[in-house]
Amino acid sequence: MVMTSALPLPLKIQHLSVSRQGKLLLDSVNATIESTGITIILGPNGAGKSLLLRIAHGLERPDAGSLRWDQHIPKPEESWRTFVFQKPIFLQRSVLANLEYVLSLHKVVKIRKNLLIQQALQHTGLVKLSAQSARILSGGEQQRLNIARAWVLEPKVMLLDEPTAELDPSGVATIERLIKKIAQQNTKIIMTTHSLDQAKRLAHDILFLHQGRLIEHTPAKVYFAQPQTSLAEDFLAGKLLD
């Protein structure tokens, strides 16, 4: 049975604005994100990408405007949607216990827990490391566990905030492979990055942000072939944006 009808999408963002300490960080953003493919939020540092993603998970509140998952305001405790940080914090427990913790938070019954944990460990290649302390994993392994921890709940939507920013090229490739695999299993992916190459490799559609404003929201093919704005053109050319 295909559950696509139950996806809490589209994500509707209307006139979304956030300011902190007198600085406008998101400036009246309007967008509708549909259920198909990987959506990449692209832009230079400080564009407001992470903030937008945090609002989408209910971690921050907008000052004005709204963000709704199919008419529904997000709360972080909803298990159909998970969030992956750039720098994960793990509990001082084993890899397995870190996964188990998330399932306990969401009151998953024990038999199902074991099944989900084994699945997540296999998908992310962490089976052999399951008994090891999460805190002593390498950077690449930590990020795989970070993804596993978000995947273990079998979410309908996964939000990832610069998940490969701290990794070496092979680490980046591994995580990208995982992200594609997750997307293929009907989990909607929305992820931020400042890497053009990564956006090219993964994106179905692109939201290009600059200084808190949504400059364009176009299919990735269009974005890279015929950018609609001069800012996007400059960003693609590697120029400094002002």
Added chain:
Amino acid sequence: MNDFSQAFLKAIQLILNLDPNLIEIVALSLRVSLTAVLIASLIGLPLGAALALYKFFGRGLLVAILNTFMGLPPVVVGLVVYLILSRSGPLGALGLLFTPTAMVIAQVCLITPIIAALTRQTILDANNEFHAQLRALGAKSLSMMNTLLWETRYSLVTNVFAGFGRAIAEVGAVLIVGGNINHNTRVMTTSIALETSKGNIELALALGMILITLSLIVTSAVMSARHAAYNVYS
């Protein structure tokens, strides 16, 4: 120096002879202080965590009071507990004055603020590290508090033993509410005070040495347990 060497010999002698009076006193000291630490921890750990994590009216004042009470003079605590437990006091009918229970109560009053204030700081630091991550994983406030208490368990053990150190070493409160009654409420610190005032410096010093050694043993046992556990997962 002569006093010290003689006291040292005396201490060894007391221990080797398993002096029944000594054993009774040591046992009561440990019983009273460990019970007090247990009760103070049951109150102080959740209280400290709640003060770190929940915002409510009067929290600032409560924190200020707690921090002040960390340095409460034991004699004052003893006096207040004495007044409450004395025959004409509000809890006089319970007949607890001059019993080990009264001593436990006084020590609980003394060390709960210490454990709570230290716990608050520990949890506050851990919360800075974990809050966003745990929130994103879906933890609500109660499971957040439980997780932080568990994650900081090694530091919390240290906090609890700061409380134990204070309890086992204080004399003012237990002296006032216990009365230093032989075979009944006499503990190490009160006997040291008594023997000193009687002029038995040697015995007093010997007891002092045993007290310090005892604290050392308890503390290092806990520390090595903590160390062993800590090495497993971090």
